[in-house]
Amino acid sequence: MTIVLHRFPLSHYSEKARAALDFKGLEYRIVEHRPGLEQLAIYRLSGQRKLPVIEHDGKIVADSTEIALYLERTFPEGRRLLPEEPGKRLEVLALEAQLDDTLGKFGPRVWLRHALRDEQYLDAMGAATSPLFSAGLRAMAAVLPLAEQQVGAIERRFDEAERTLRATLDDLCVRLEASKYLVGDEPSLADVAAVGLVHFFKFPPSKHLFKPGVAGAAVRSIAEHPDLAAFFDFRDRFYRDYLQ
Ligand SMILES: N[C@@H](CCC(=O)N[C@@H](CS)C(=O)NCC(=O)O)C(=O)O
Known part of the structure; x- marks a missing residue:
C-alpha cells in the first residue's frame, strides 16, 4: 500500500x-x-x-x-538508514538526535532572521509563491529588526539560535573533512536528517518542492557562506545521489 x-x-x-x-x-x-x-x-x-x-x-x-x-x-530490504554495527548505530542515532535539537529546533529562527534580510531570497520566494505570501514575508522583514532592537530578550534568543546553528554546521564541515559521510563512509540517517533539516536555507533541486520555482532559492548568508561550503556542497551531492 x-x-x-x-x-x-x-x-x-x-x-x-x-x-x-x-x-x-x-x-x-x-x-x-x-x-x-x-x-x-x-x-x-x-x-x-x-x-x-x-x-x-x-x-x-x-x-x-x-x-x-x-x-x-x-522495509529492511531498502537502503539501510542505520548501520548493522552497534557502535556505529549508536553514533548515527546520537548525531541524528543532536541535529533535531540544533538544526531542527533553532533553524527556523535563524532562517527568519537571515531570510528576511535577503532581498534576493524574498524576491525568489515571492515570484515562486503568491503575492500574499510574499507580502507577509516583507511585512515581517520590516518588523523583525525593530522587535530585536527594542526587546533584548528577542535578540538574545535569535543570537543563541544563531550560535548553536553555526556551531553545528561547523561541526558537520569538520566531520566531512574526515569521512565521506557524517558518520563514516556509508550514508545513514544522520545524513538524511542533516540534509533535510536545512531545507529552507537553500531549496534543493527536488521534484517534490511545494513550488517548483523555489528550487535553488538560497539564504546566501548561510547557504553560500564560504566557511559552510563543505556542508552545502555535500547536501547538493546527497540530493543528486540519493533523493528525488
Ligand atoms: N519532533 C517533531 C517536530 C515536528 C515539528 O515541530 N513540526 C513543525 C513543522 S516543521 C510543526 O508541525 N509545527 C506546528 C505546530 O507546532 O503547531 C519531528 O521530528 O517531526
Missing part, C-alpha cells in the same frame, strides 16, 4: 521524513497542509498537531525520527 506523507510545505522536519522515504526507495504520495485551523485534521488523524505524519497499511506514525525508524523496521 502506498505511503501517504502529510507535511507543511516549508517544514524542515517534513523534508527530513520525505528524504528518509526517498533514501529507502519507497513510493509515496504527499498531502499538503497549512498551519492553523487545518491542524484539527492532523489532530484527528494522529492525536497530536505536528507534521510530518505518515499513513501506511492502517498505521499512523508521527515525528520524523519515529517515521525513519518505522521505515527502517518495515
